[in-house]
Structures are given as C-alpha cells and as structure tokens.
Amino acid sequence: MFNSIASKGAIAVLGLVSMAGGVAAGVAPHADAAVSPSAASCTVVTIHKGSTGALVKTLQSRLGGLGADGVFGNQTLAKVKAFQKSHHLAADGVVGPKTWAALGGFPCSNGGSNTTVVTKQVASGIDFLSVRTGPGTGYARVAKLSPGTKVTGIINGGWMKITSGGYAGKYVAASYLIDVPKVGPKPPTSNVHGWIATTGGITATVRSGPGFNYGVLGHKASGAAVSGTQVNADWVKIAGGYINRGEIETTSSSLTRVNAQIPVSQLCAVNGAYNSPNSFAPGYTVNTTRYINCSAGRALDSLQAAYKAKFGHYANIDLAYRDWAEQQYWYDKLGPAQANKPGSSNHGMGLAVDFQEWHGHTTEFDWGGVGSNWLRANGGKYGFTQPYAYGTTGESYHFNFTG
Numbered sequence: 038m039f040n041s042i043a044s045k046g047a048i049a050v051l052g053l054v055s056m057a058g059g060v061a062a063g064v065a066p067h068a069d070a071a072v073s074p075s076a077a078s079c080t081v082v083t084i085h086k087g088s089t090g091a092l093v094k095t096l097q098s099r100l101g102g103l104g105a106d107g108v109f110g111n112q113t114l115a116k117v118k119a120f121q122k123s124h125h126l127a128a129d130g131v132v133g134p135k136t137w138a139a140l141g142g143f144p145c146s147n148g149g150s151n152t153t154v155v156t157k158q159v160a161s162g163i164d165f166l167s168v169r170t171g172p173g174t175g176y177a178r179v180a181k182l183s184p185g186t187k188v189t190g191i192i193n194g195g196w197m198k199i200t201s202g203g204y205a206g207k208y209v210a211a212s213y214l215i216d217v218p219k220v221g222p223k224p225p226t227s228n229v230h231g232w233i234a235t236t237g238g239i240t241a242t243v244r245s246g247p248g249f250n251y252g253v254l255g256h257k258a259s260g261a262a263v264s265g266t267q268v269n270a271d272w273v274k275i276a277g278g279y280i281n282r283g284e285i286e287t288t289s290s291s292l293t294r295v296n297a298q299i300p301v302s303q304l305c306a307v308n309g310a311y312n313s314p315n316s317f318a319p320g321y322t323v324n325t326t327r328y329i330n331c332s333a334g335r336a337l338d339s340l341q342a343a344y345k346a347k348f349g350h351y352a353n354i355d356l357a358y359r360d361w362a363e364q365q366y367w368y369d370k371l372g373p374a375q376a377n378k379p380g381s382s383n384h385g386m387g388l389a390v391d392f393q394e395w396h397g398h399t400t401e402f403d404w405g406g407v408g409s410n411w412l413r414a415n416g417g418k419y420g421f422t423q424p425y426a427y428g429t430t431g432e433s434y435h436f437n438f439t440g
C-alpha cells in the first residue's frame with residue numbers, strides 16, 4: 038500500500054494523526070510531504086515598498102482592487118496603509134507578522150522568498166524522512182534520514198532546502214521536522230566542606246556511587262572532616278567514594294553546638310501518614326509533625342514505599358528529630374542508661390528514627406517483630422541501620438540514618 042507516491046504522503050498524514058490519538062498502526066509511517074506546513078515550519082517574511090515576487094502577488098490578490106503584478110509600488114502601498122488603518126494597525130505600509138495575520142495569515146505555501154536558515158530535526162514516530170532532489174514527492178529520493186537527525190536549511194512552501202552538510206541543495210518535507218529540543222544547563226555542582234554528623238560512635242557509610250544501591254567501600258568516623266562536590270541533592274563525591282549529604286554537618290565542627298539545636302526550618306517534615314496513632318510524652322499525638330534531616334527524609338520515603346508494598350501499611354513512626362527540651366525530658370526521666378545526654382543523640386541531628394514502640398498496642402517493632410526484622414534486613418538499602426545487637430537492651434525500634 039506504500040507503492041504509489043501519492044498514497045504514501047496521504048498515509049503518512051493519517052499515521053501521524055492516529056498516533057496522536059494513541060491508536061498507531063504496528064508499522065510507523067514513512068514520511069514525505071503532501072501536507073500543509075504548520076505555522077511552526079514557516080518563517081513570516083516582511084515585505085514593503087520595493088518588494089517583488091510571489092509574496093507580493095499574494096498580498097495584492099488578498100487586498101483586492103489591484104492588479105496582481107508582483108511589484109510592491111505606490112498603489113499597493115496605499116492599499117496596505119488603508120487596510121492597516123481599518124484594522125487598527127500601525128499604518129506604516131510595511132507588511133509584517135501583524136498585517137499578514139490580519140490578511141488571513143502568512144502564506145507559507147507560496148512564500149518562496151523566505152531566506153531564514155534554521156536547524157530542525159526529524160520528528161520521531163516515523164521510520165525515516167526522504168531526502169529528495171526537489172521540493173515535492175515527484176522528485177527522486179536520494180537518502181533516508183532517521184528520526185532525530187538534524188538538518189539545516191531554508192523552509193519555503195512546506196519543504197526545507199538543505200543548505201549545509203552532505204545533502205546541501207536537496208529537499209525534505211518540513212512538516213516532519215521539529216524544533217531541536219533545548220538541552221538545559223548541567224545542574225550546578227557545589228563544593229561541600231564539613232564534618233560527619235552522626236554521633237555516639239556511629240559512622241557514616243562511604244559508597245562506590247551516588248546511591249544506596251552502590252556498594253559500601255568503607256566508613257567515616259563521627260566528626261571526621263570531609264570535603265567534596267555535591268553531585269545531586271543527596272550525594273557528595275569525596276576522595277575515595279560517595280557520601281550521603283545528610284551525613285555532613287557544614288555549620289560547625291563541634292557537633293554539640295548543633296545537636297538538638299537545629300531550627301525546624303532546616304529540617305524536612307516527615308509525612309504525617311507515617312505517624313504512630315498513639316499519644317505519648319512529651320506531648321506527641323497522631324497529629325504532631327515530626328521533623329528529620331532532609332536527605333534522611335527522602336530515604337525514609339523510599340523505605341516506607343517498600344514497607345507498604347510488603348505489609349500493606351507504613352512502618353509507624355513515634356519520632357525522628359528531638360530538640361534539646363525533649364531530649365532533656367527523657368534524660369531526666371530515664372537517666373543515662375536509657376537516654377542520651379542532650380546534645381549527643383542522633384535524634385538531635387535529625388538522623389535517627391524511632392519506629393512505633395509497644396505502648397500496649399503493637400509488637401511489630403519489638404525484637405523479633407516482623408517490622409523490626411524487616412528493617413534490620415532491609416533498612417540498609419535505604420541508608421537506615423540499627424546500632425544494637427539483636428535482643429539486647431537497646432531499642433529494637435531505633436534506626437540511625439547512616440547513608
């Protein structure tokens with residue numbers, strides 16, 4: 038059915054239309070011409086007194102009352118000015134985009150005088166675009182251009198005359214050319230200088246690439262100085278590997294000056310859907326907004342998505358970031374055996390999460406609970422690790438974000 042040139046053009050049009058509607062045939066159409074060029078494939082040419090040629094003829098016939106001789110003289114000028122005046126346009130006698138629009142649109146199909154060189158690329162969704170010896174499907178095909186191929190030339194009457202490269206002087210149908218997509222600038226990289234933010238002897242993970250799926254190369258000690266280049270929102274390239282941005286404190290080498298004193302404006306809110314349903318001291322309810330280091334928070338979102346896929350619900354969270362007053366409350370209440378001194382907990386850096394304690398409601402995150410077990414086995418895939426040996430007096434529900 039693609040044998041005749043005429044039907045090929047028509048089929049190509051149908052093919053493009055049907056693809057837009059999502060019902061493309063199995064074979065993508067070959068592309069040629071036989072369609073009206075869109076406005077995007079035609080550059081408006083401004084004409085004025087002294088211009089000659091096919092465009093002037095079109096102008097004269099559209100204005101009416103003039104012999105269409107193709108010469109823009111005084112009579113044509115007077116007609117143009119009168120037309121502009123009656124259409125509330127600047128009556129300057131120059132026929133540019135606005136006047137062409139008022140005259141029914143610039144006649145791309147007979148322009149013939151466009152000289153603007155443009156670079157376009159062959160649209161996707163077709164097998165190839167024919168390069169022909171002249172501006173029409175009756176001319177011999179000399180080559181096929183693949184989708185994405187860039188071509189530079191001048192578009193007139195629905196065809197581009199190629200002006201550079203190996204096919205200079207040959208033609209392609211302009212209706213299958215699209216603008217070359219703009220490629221944005223590379224995201225800025227920034228240097229990061231700081232110190233490992235995890236406290237209490239907890240180390241930060243150094244990985245072989247910028248993601249939790251990359252292997253562990255080693256660990257950086259709490260407080261160790263690090264310098265590197267941020268490669269995206271969450272990863273920093275350092276000498277010998279990559280480290281999660283959440284592990285790096287940049288404001289002070291003295292973590293005790295930062296711990297539990299981070300303004301919530303520098304943290305990220307934890308998705309409230311993770312909140313434990315319980316109320317507990319000091320003042321938590323299901324509606325209390327929890328905060329967390331932003332990189333840790335994004336990792337937590339990934340962890341929660343996996344947890345929900347496995348269990349059908351999120352891993353409930355009691356708390357994440359703890360400020361000084363809250364840490365003091367627990368230290369006063371429980372003493373040093375069970376609560377960190379204010380300013381020394383990973384909660385105070387926004388780098389720890391307590392999943393739901395029992396509270397008389399659930400054993401999900403107790404030792405041996407399905408939640409605690411899953412987190413021990415899978416938390417590392419999201420940068421969360423448990424510092425305690427199984428079954429010890431440590432908290433079965435506490436996980437540090439270690440990157």
Ligand SMILES: [Zn+2]
Pocket residue numbers: 384389390391432435436
């Ligand atoms: Zn904890």
